[in-house]
Amino acid sequence: MPAITFIHPDGKFDRVETGDGESAMQAATRHGLDGILAECGGNAMCATCHVYVDESWLTRLPDMADDEDALLDGTASERLPNSRLSCQIHVTPALDGLVVKLPERQV
């Protein structure tokens, strides 16, 4: 199964194995990872599963839909060019090894 590395703001990191068809958010919450809140449960409605994607992976991610783009304008921590919502990153074998950084705050 593809694995994702979440880097916390303090530099510590967690490597999380993803399940079949899971989003990065679902994998993170299933492992009880701090730093991903996902209040809406993955419906692209709350912007509390915000991550900064490692630059080298950015172009390999699926394109951003309009609703994700709009939600990212309302994130609690600053939106950066590499900001994404982890509920919209569906993990495929091609994303094995993905690295994302967690923001300071989700709300």
Place this chain on the structure above:
Amino acid sequence: MTASGSPVSPGSAAVPHLDVDPFAMDFFADPYPTHELLREAGPVVYLDKWSVYGVARYAEVHAVLNDPATFCSSRGVGLSDFKKETPWRPPSLILEADPPAHTRTRAVLSKVLSPTVMKQVRDRFVAAAEARVDALLEKRSFDAIADLAEAYPLSIFPDALGLKPEGREHLIPYASVVFNAFGPPNQLRQEAIERSAPHQAYVAEQCQRENLAPGGFGACIHARVDDGEITATEAPLLVRSLLSAGLDTTVNGIGAAVYCLARFADQWQRLREDLSLARAAFEEAVRFESPVQTFFRTTTREVELSGAKIGEGEKVLMFLAAANRDPRRWDKPDSYDITRRTSGHVGFGSGIHMCVGQLVARLEGEVMLMALARRIAKIEITGDPKRRFNNTLRGLDSLPVTITPA
């Protein structure tokens, strides 16, 4: 209330039939034993009383919510099938709609109530919560429903919408009609609709563009007409959605949270020690009490759900509250635990129809609980809580409390 194992209607041999009325007063008084019965009877049940299918386990509730093509909303999200009966009011353009029509109207409300907008209104909501606590600290003893759970949303939401000061007393009664009307034709529903005319007239009037103050949520909806996103006849109905679903729900949400924190002193203490748990304390109360208990869908085709065959045009009742306490999904489901990971609960629904105002609800809940916990040491329940009965909403009518300042 017994589950009979005998197969009855054709094509649904595996579906247990239950003699349960989930819209009866004795059920509302204590729904939990029946929720358990419904969950344990099977993944899909049939309720003979109202001739509907029911799902009460988390997995099936979540599945139904997330398959809107099969389990549609345009035939009504109450018991009444809009294909067979005339709706009591013009259908909602968002709640009682399917894609692609729903996609367009939903996008408008999502933008009006977005995380970006919440950042803009936050300071106002915080100030109103502090002012409410000031008033409560003067009283010391009060009704936590009227003086807190109702008073706080009433002090911010109608203004945020841009409503006129006059006539606001219609808002909670109107919402009560809307949520009663999702139920079966029982006394609650009949009486609510019979008495609804003045509330309906008020709401219809307030939804018009000229009656909504500039800068409010209502005016923002109407502004989308100018962009061509919606038509001038659609805009008032979308404002109506906020009037229907934006107030009574948060009243019951905040009421639930206060009722939980007053009952479970250890959780109140935990919150007082770490105010950053306020938002989680509210969210867990929404899971634990599920202010919106149920919604229906209607099947658009014959479908097999967890081994049960359901024909086309059947009503399916989703027990959101039972799913939120399904032990298959939740560890110690009957405990109110403000440190629980609540992500995935269906108190706000799930999928394309998930509550579009969830961010407003969370903001109200968070800032209110934070203001309470910062300045109040203790909340004591000083009399019997009285329940308010509604076909869809669960909440209290009164909750006498006395508070001790911090």
